[in-house]
Amino acid sequence: xxxxxxxxxxxxxxxxxxxxxxxxxxxxxxxxxxxxxxxxxxxxxxxxxxxxxxxxxxxxxxxxxxxxxxxxxxxxxxxxxxxxxxxxxxxxxxxxxxxxxxxxxxxxxxxxxxxxxxxxxxxxxxxxxxxxxxxxxxxxxxxxxxxxxxxxxxxxxxxxxxxxxxxxxxxxxxxxxxxxxxxxxxxxxxxxxxxxxxxxxxxxxxxxxxxxxxxxxxxxxxxxxxxxxxxxxxxxxxxxxxxxxxxxxxxxxxxxxxxxxxxxxxxxxxxxxxxxxxxxxxxxxxxxxxxxxxxxxxxxxxxxxxxxxxxxxxxxxxxxxxxxxxxxxxxxxxxxxxxxxxxxxxxxxxxxxxxxxxxxxxxxxxxxxxxxxxxxxxxxxxxxxxxxxxxxxxxxxxxxxxxxxxxxxxxxxxxxxxxxxxxxxxxxxxxxxxxxxxxxxxxxxxxxxxxxxxxxxxxxxxxxxxxxxxxxxxxxxxxxxxxxxxxxxxxxxxxxxxxxxxxxx
Amino acid sequence: xxxxxxxxxxxxxxxxxxxxxxxxxxxxxxxxxxxxxxxxxxxxxxxxxxxxxxxxxxxxxxxxxxxxxxxxxxxxxxxxxxxxxxxxxxxxxxxxxxxxxxxxxxxxxxxxxxxxxxxxxxxxxxxxxxxxxxxxxxxxxxxxxxxxxxxxxxxxxxxxxxxxxxxxxxxxxxxxxxxxxxxxxxxxxxxxxxxxxxxxxxxxxxxxxxxxxxxxxxxxxxxxxxxxxxxxxxxxxxxxxxxxxxxxxxxxxxxxxxxxxxxxxxxxxxxxxxxxxxxxxxxxxxxxxxxxxxxxxxxxxxxxxxxxxxxxxxxxxxxxxxxxxxxxxxxxxxxxxxxxxxxxxxxxxxxxxxxxxxxxxxxxxxxxxxxxxxxxxxxxxxxxxxxxxxxxxxxxxxxxxxxxxxxx
Numbered sequence: 001x002x003x004x005x006x007x008x009x010x011x012x013x014x015x016x017x018x019x020x021x022x023x024x025x026x027x028x029x030x031x032x033x034x035x036x037x038x039x040x041x042x043x044x045x046x047x048x049x050x051x052x053x054x055x056x057x058x059x060x061x062x063x064x065x066x067x068x069x070x071x072x073x074x075x076x077x078x079x080x081x082x083x084x085x086x087x088x089x090x091x092x093x094x095x096x097x098x099x100x101x102x103x104x105x106x107x108x109x110x111x112x113x114x115x116x117x118x119x120x121x122x123x124x125x126x127x128x129x130x131x132x133x134x135x136x137x138x139x140x141x142x143x144x145x146x147x148x149x150x151x152x153x154x155x156x157x158x159x160x161x162x163x164x165x166x167x168x169x170x171x172x173x174x175x176x177x178x179x180x181x182x183x184x185x186x187x188x189x190x191x192x193x194x195x196x197x198x199x200x201x202x203x204x205x206x207x208x209x210x211x212x213x214x215x216x217x218x219x220x221x222x223x224x225x226x227x228x229x230x231x232x233x234x235x236x237x238x239x240x241x242x243x244x245x246x247x248x249x250x251x252x253x254x255x256x257x258x259x260x261x262x263x264x265x266x267x268x269x270x271x272x273x274x275x276x277x278x279x280x281x282x283x284x285x286x287x288x289x290x291x292x293x294x295x296x297x298x299x300x301x302x303x304x305x306x307x308x309x310x311x312x313x314x315x316x317x318x319x320x321x322x323x324x325x326x327x328x329x330x331x332x333x334x335x336x337x338x339x340x341x342x343x344x345x346x347x348x349x350x351x352x353x354x355x356x357x358x359x360x361x362x363x364x365x366x367x368x369x370x371x372x373x374x375x376x377x378x379x380x381x382x383x384x385x386x387x388x389x390x391x392x393x394x395x396x397x398x399x400x401x402x403x404x405x406x407x408x409x410x411x412x413x414x415x416x417x418x419x420x421x422x423x424x425x426x427x428x429x430x431x432x433x434x435x436x437x438x439x440x441x442x443x444x445x446x447x448x449x450x451x452x453x454x455x456x457x458x459x460x461x462x463x464x465x466x467x468x469x470x471x472x473x474x475x476x477x478x479x480x481x482x483x484x485x486x487x488x489x490x491x492x493x494x495x496x497x498x499x500x501x502x503x504x505x
Numbered sequence: 506x507x508x509x510x511x512x513x514x515x516x517x518x519x520x521x522x523x524x525x526x527x528x529x530x531x532x533x534x535x536x537x538x539x540x541x542x543x544x545x546x547x548x549x550x551x552x553x554x555x556x557x558x559x560x561x562x563x564x565x566x567x568x569x570x571x572x573x574x575x576x577x578x579x580x581x582x583x584x585x586x587x588x589x590x591x592x593x594x595x596x597x598x599x600x601x602x603x604x605x606x607x608x609x610x611x612x613x614x615x616x617x618x619x620x621x622x623x624x625x626x627x628x629x630x631x632x633x634x635x636x637x638x639x640x641x642x643x644x645x646x647x648x649x650x651x652x653x654x655x656x657x658x659x660x661x662x663x664x665x666x667x668x669x670x671x672x673x674x675x676x677x678x679x680x681x682x683x684x685x686x687x688x689x690x691x692x693x694x695x696x697x698x699x700x701x702x703x704x705x706x707x708x709x710x711x712x713x714x715x716x717x718x719x720x721x722x723x724x725x726x727x728x729x730x731x732x733x734x735x736x737x738x739x740x741x742x743x744x745x746x747x748x749x750x751x752x753x754x755x756x757x758x759x760x761x762x763x764x765x766x767x768x769x770x771x772x773x774x775x776x777x778x779x780x781x782x783x784x785x786x787x788x789x790x791x792x793x794x795x796x797x798x799x800x801x802x803x804x805x806x807x808x809x810x811x812x813x814x815x816x817x818x819x820x821x822x823x824x825x826x827x828x829x830x831x832x833x834x835x836x837x838x839x840x841x842x843x844x845x846x847x848x849x850x851x852x853x854x855x856x857x858x859x860x861x862x863x864x865x866x867x868x869x870x871x872x873x874x875x876x877x878x879x880x881x882x883x884x885x886x887x888x889x890x891x892x893x894x895x896x897x898x899x900x901x902x903x904x905x906x907x908x909x910x911x912x913x
Contacts, residue, residue, distance in 0.1 A: 067689070068647065090575075109657050113595070114574055116595045117575035117577065120595055128575075141687060143632065144646065144647035144691065145632075145646075147632065148649055152685070160571075160576060162578060164567070164578055169567060170606065170613075176602070181651065181659070181686055181687065183632075192651075193659050194573045194574060195601040195659065195686065196572060196573040196601040197602055199571065199617060
C-alpha cells in the first residue's frame with residue numbers, strides 16, 4: 001500500500017516536472033521567436049496602404065479632356081487613390097490634431113499650411129471631425145513627363161463637426177469646389193497647391209415619396225432554423241418560399257427582413273449574399289408579398305470616418321434592388337435610438353439623416369423609414385423620412401395614448417407599428433411569465449387597437465426560435481429564453497393560439 | 506370686493522402678457538440684430554482681415570471659418586457693441602474662398618469672402634520634362650510654370666509668363682498665360698541634336714536654368730568595312746570590323762554607346778556574332794580568323810533601327826598537308842610539323858582531332874592543340890588495347906586516314 005502511494009507520488013512529481021519544464025521551454029522559445037521577428041520587408045514598398053477600405057467617398061470623374069498628355073487609367077487610379085488618401089489623412093489630422101501621415105500626401109511647402117492649422121486648433125482645444133461624401137473631379141492637365149497633374153474637384157460635399165473643449169459647437173455640411181496641383185514625388189501623388197474656389201452651405205431637400213398607397217399588414221421575418229443569420233451558409237430559398245406562403249395564407253401582405261452590415265461585407269458587398277437577398281425578394285414576389293428591407297443590422301459605430309464605407313454599402317444594396325417589384329420600403333436602421341446613450345444622440349441622428357438622404361438619392365420610388373424602438377423617439381427626423389415607424393413592447397393599455405401623442409406630433413405622415421409582440425415564455429427563469437393564451441389575447445387586443453387607429457403594422461415574429469445568437473439580446477439565459485418564444489408558430493411547427501390573430505382578418 | 510378681485514386679476518394678466526411680449530422681443534433682438542458691417546468681400550493675401558459686426562449686446566459668439574486647407578473657430582472682441590473678428594494668418598495668407606459662419610444662438614449668419622493672390626510673383630516654380638528628347642522636330646518636352654507670390658499662393662488666371670529657350674545660336678521667347686493655376690509650353694526639338702537651355706520669367710522674376718538633352722534620332726542605314734592583317738585562315742589573327750559613322754536622318758551622329766551587332770554567315774551556314782558599341786558614331790568589333798579555308802558574309806545591325814550592306818571575306822588555307830609518324834608500338838602518333846603560309850611553324854593552339862575506329866565503329870575521339878607546330882597523341886594500353894585499328898586525323902579542314910594499324 002505504501003509503495004503504491006509512493007508510486008503515485010513519483011508519477012505526480014515526474015509529471016509536474018515535465019509539465020513545468022515544457023512550459024518554461026515553450027515560454028522561452030515564444031519569447032525568442034517574438035524577438036526574432038522584424039518589420040515585414042514588404043512594408044518597404046507602399047503596397048499595403050491602399051489595400052484596406054477606410055475611406056470611400058463617391059468619386060465621379062468628368063469625361064477626360066485634359067490638356068497635356070493623355071492619361072491612362074492606371075495613372076488616373078493612382079492619382080485618385082493618393083488624392084483621397086490626402087483627404088483621409090487630413091480628416092484624421094484635424095480630428096486628433098496630430099501630423100501623422102501628412103508628409104506622405106502633401107509636399108514640403110503645402111504641409112506647412114496644415115501644420116499651422118493643427119497648431120492653431122490644438123492651442124485652442126478645437127478638434128474637427130470631418131468627412132467628404134462626394135467628389136466630382138475632372139482632370140485639367142497632365143504633364144508630358146507624367147509628374148504633375150491639375151484637377152478641379154467640383155461640388156465636394158464636406159460634413160464637419162467642430163468641437164471646442166470636447167463640446168460640439170457646430171455641425172455643418174458644405175459644398176465646395178477645389179483646384180488642386182499634384183506632384184508625383186517618391187511614388188506618391190502629393191498635393192502641392194490646394195485652392196478652394198467656392199463654398200456654400202449644403203442642405204439638400206430630398207423629394208418626399210408619397211405613402212398614399214402604402215398598406216403594410218405584415219410580420220417581421222426570420223427563418224426558424226437561422227434567426228439573425230438569414231443569409232448564411234444554411235440559406236434555403238425553399239424554406240423561405242414555404243414560409244412566405246404561410247404568411248400570405250394568414251392574410252398578411254408584407255414582411256420585414258434585416259441585412260446585417262458586417263455579414264454582408266461592409267463597404268464591399270458580398271455578391272453571393274446579395275444574390276441570396278434577391279432570391280428572398282423573388283420568393284416574396286412569387287407569393288405576392290411586399291418586403292421592407294432593414295439595412296445596417298448589427299452596426300453600431302456611426303463615427304464620421306466610417307460614413308463613406310456605410311454609404312457604399314447602402315448604395316450597392318439599394319441600387320441593386322430598387323427595381324425589384326417586391327420592395328415596399330427601406331428601413332434605414334433597426335432601433336438606432338438604443339445607441340443614443342453609447343454613441344451620442346446627435347451623432348446617431350446626423351448619421352441617419354445622411355443615410356436617409358443617400359438612400360433617397362439612389363431610389364426615388366420607394367419610401368424610407370427608421371425603425372425607432374419606442375414612441376418617444378418616433379418624431380426624430382420626421383421631416384426626413386417618408387413614413388414613421390416605431391416598435392412597441394410595452395403595456396398595450398398605454399398604446400392608445402401613445403399613438404394619440406404621436407399623431408399630434410407627426411400630423412401628416414403615415415405611422416407604422418413596425419414591431420410588437422409578446423413572448424409566451426413561462427418557465428424556470430420566469431415562472432409567472434405569459435402563457436400561450438396571454439399571447440393570443442395580446443395579439444387580439446393589438447389588432448383591435450390597430451383597427452381603431454387605422455395603423456399599418458408588422459408583428460414580431462413568425463416562429464419561436466431554438467437558438468438566439470448572443471449578440472441579439474446578450475447571453476443571459478432569461479433574456480434569451482424569453483426571446484425564443486415570440487412566435488406565432490412554435491418550435492415544432494404547430495400554430496400557437498395567437499396565430500388566429502396574426503392579421504386583422 | 507369682487508370687482509376688486511377682477512381688477513387684480515386683469516392687472517396680473519396684463520403684467521403677465523406684457524412679460525410674454527417682452528421676452529419675445531428679446532428673442533427677436535438676438536436673432537436679427539447681428540449685422541455684418543464689413544462691406545469689402547475681396548482681400549489680398551497677407552492683408553489684415555477683420556470682419557466687423559454690429560450687435561446690441563455685449564455678446565461674443567464664436568465664428569467658424571474654413572478655407573482651402575482647414576477650418577477653425579475665432580473669438581471676437583466686443584467693443585461698444587461691435588464685434589471684431591480678426592482672421593489668423595492661416596486664413597488671411599491663403600488664397601481662395603473663405604467661408605464663415607457666426608455661431609450665435611439661433612440663426613447662423615454666414616458669408617464668403619475671396620482672398621486673391623498678391624500681384625507680384627516672387628518664385629517661378631518650374632517643372633520640365635522629359636529631360637531628354639529626340640531630334641527631328643516631332644518630339645517635345647514640356648515646361649510647366651507655377652508663378653507663386655511670397656505667401657506661396659499661385660498667381661491668378663491669365664498671368665503672363667515668358668517661356669524662353671536657347672538652342673544652338675537661336676533664342677526663342679514665347680508668351681504664355683496661366684490657366685488652372687499653371688502655365689505650360691511644349692518645346693519641340695529641332696533637326697540638330699545638342700543641349701537646350703530653358704527658363705521662364707513673370708513680372709521680372711526669373712526661374713533658374715534647366716537643361717534638356719536633344720538626342721539624335723534613330724540611325725540610318727550604314728556601311729561596314731573589315732581590316733585584316735592577312736587573309737589566311739590561321740585561326741590566330743583577328744579581323745576588325747568597323748561601321749561608317751552612324752547618323753540619323755538629320756545628319757546627327759548617333760549617341761555614344763549605340764549597340765551594333767555584326768552577324769557573320771560562314772560558307773557552311775553557321776552564324777557567328779560579334780558586337781560593338783559606337784564611339785563618335787563608329788562601332789568596332791573583332792572576330793578571330795578561322796583555321797581552315799572559309800568564306801564569310803558579314804552584315805551589321807542596330808536592332809530594330811538600321812542595317813548595313815553585306816561584305817564578303819575569303820580566307821585562304823594555310824596548311825596544305827601534314828606529316829604523321831607512328832612510333833613506340835604505334836602508340837605514339839606525332840602530327841607535324843604543321844606549317845603556315847611562309848612555312849613558319851603554326852602558332853600554338855591549332856586544334857588536331859584523332860578518331861580511332863574499329864570495324865568502322867568510332868571507339869575514341871581525342872582532341873589536342875598544337876605546341877610548337879606539333880601534336881603528340883599517346884595511346885595508353887588500358888584505353889586502347891592491343892589490336893589493329895583505323896585512324897583518322899583532322900586539322901585545318903584537311904584529314905588523313907591510316908587503316909589497320911596494329912598496336913602492341
